[in-house]
Amino acid sequence: MIKKSILLSVVLPCLALLVGCETPGASEGRSGNDAYADSSYDEAATAYRNGLRKLPGDYQGPMRSKLFNNTGATRYRQQNYRDARSAFEQAAATARNERALVRALYNGGNAAQRQDSAQTALTRYRSALMSAPNHRDAKFNYEFVKRNLPESQKKKQNQQQKPREDIKPSKYARELKKQADEMVARKKYRAAHQLLEQGLRVDRTVRAFRSFMKRLEDVANIDEPQSQPSQPPPAPDANTPSAKT
Numbered sequence: 620m621i622k623k624s625i626l627l628s629v630v631l632p633c634l635a636l637l638v639g640c641e642t643p644g645a646s647e648g649r650s651g652n653d654a655y656a657d658s659s660y661d662e663a664a665t666a667y668r669n670g671l672r673k674l675p676g677d678y679q680g681p682m683r684s685k686l687f688n689n690t691g692a693t694r695y696r697q698q699n700y701r702d703a704r705s706a707f708e709q710a711a712a713t714a715r716n717e718r719a720l721v722r723a724l725y726n727g728g729n730a731a732q733r734q735d736s737a738q739t740a741l742t743r744y745r746s747a748l749m750s751a752p753n754h755r756d757a758k759f760n761y762e763f764v765k766r767n768l769p770e771s772q773k774k775k776q777n778q779q780q781k782p783r784e785d786i787k788p789s790k791y792a793r794e795l796k797k798q799a800d801e802m803v804a805r806k807k808y809r810a811a812h813q814l815l816e817q818g819l820r821v822d823r824t825v826r827a828f829r830s831f832m833k834r835l836e837d838v839a840n841i842d843e844p845q846s847q848p849s850q851p852p853p854a855p856d857a858n859t860p861s862a863k864t
Contacts, residue, residue, distance in 0.1 A: 632692040632703070632726040635685035635719070642682045644670035651689060655696075664693045684713040688723055695730055704730035717806070721751045728757065732764055740764050746837045749803075788827040792818065796828050799835070809839040 634655065651666030667690040674683055691706030707727035714720035728743030744761035747754055788796070795818040802811035812835035819825040 632688075632695050632707075632729060633722045634692050635688045635722065642680060643675065643678070644673040644682050644686055646670075647673060648682070648686055648689065651686075651693070655689070655693060658696075660693050660697050664690060664697075667693065679715070681715045681719060684710045684715060684719045684723065687713060688719070688726065691723075691726055691730065695726070695733075698733075700730045700733040704734065704736075717750050721747045721754060721757075724750075725754065725757045725760075728760060732760070737764050737768055742837055745834060749808075749834055749838050750806075786824055786827040789822055789824045791822050792825045792827060795822075795825060796831070799828075799831075803835070808835050812836050812839050 634652065647666045647670030651663040651670065654660070654663035654666060667686050670686045671683065671690075674686075687706050687710035691703045691710060694700070694703035694706060704727055707723050707730055710723035711720055711727060714723055724743045724747035728740045728747065731737075731743060732740040741761060741764055744757045744764070747757040748761065751757070795815060799811040799815050802808075802814065812832060815825055815828060815832050815835070
C-alpha cells in the first residue's frame with residue numbers, strides 16, 4: 620500500500636473553466652465554479668448537477684465533460700474519492716477534445732490513487748501520457764505510484780509493460796507497428812489496436828509490441844470509437860514481407 624504521508628506532485632484535480640458561454644448548463648457551471656472557489660463544495664456539487672440536468676439528451680458538445688469533471692473535482696475536495704473517480708470516468712467518456720480527455724484521465728488517476736487503486740491510477744496516468752507525453756505532473760505521478768508499488772505488484776506491472784525479450788519482431792511486424800504509429804498520430808487508437816490484433820493472427824512476432832497494444836486498448840476503451848481497417852493485413856510470405864492496408 621502506498622504511504623499516505625507521501626504526497627504526489629499535484630494531488631488536487633484540474634478544474635474546467637466555464638466562461639462566456641451560452642450553452643445550456645453553462646450558467647450553473649459558472650455558479651458552481653464560484654462556489655468551488657469559496658470552498659462551498661456542497662453548493663458547487665448542486666450547481667454542477669443542475670447544469671448536467673439542463674443539457675438536452677442529444678447534446679454532443681464539450682459542456683457535459685466539463686460539468687462531470689468539475690463534479691469530480693468537488694467530490695475529490697470532499698474526500699469522496701469513489702464518486703470523484705466515477706465522475707472523472709464520465710468526463711473522459713464524454714470528452715470532445717484532447718485537452719478535456721487528458722484532464723479527466725489525469726484527475727481520474729489522482730482519485731484512483733487516493734482509493735489505493737494503484738493499478739488503475741497507473742492506467743489513467745499512462746493513458747493521459749499517450750495523448751500528452753509532456754504532461755509533467757502525470758509523468759511524475761506515474762513514476763511515483765509505480766515506484767511505491769508493493770514488490771508483487773511491481774513485478775506484475777513490469778511484466779505487463781515489457782515486451783518479451785525473446786521475441787524479435789519480423790519485418791512484417793515492424794511495418795505493422797509503423798502503420799499503427801501513424802494511426803496513433805491521427806488519434807485512431809481503436810483502428811491501430813485492431814490492426815495489430817489482426818496482424819498477430821498471421822505473425823506471432825507481433826507479440827513483441829504487446830505492451831504498446833495494451834496502451835492502445837486502454838485509450839480506445841475510453842476514447843470515442845475510431846474507424847477500423849476495412850480488411851485484415853495479409854499474411855507475410857517471401858514476396859510480400861510487409862503489411863499493406
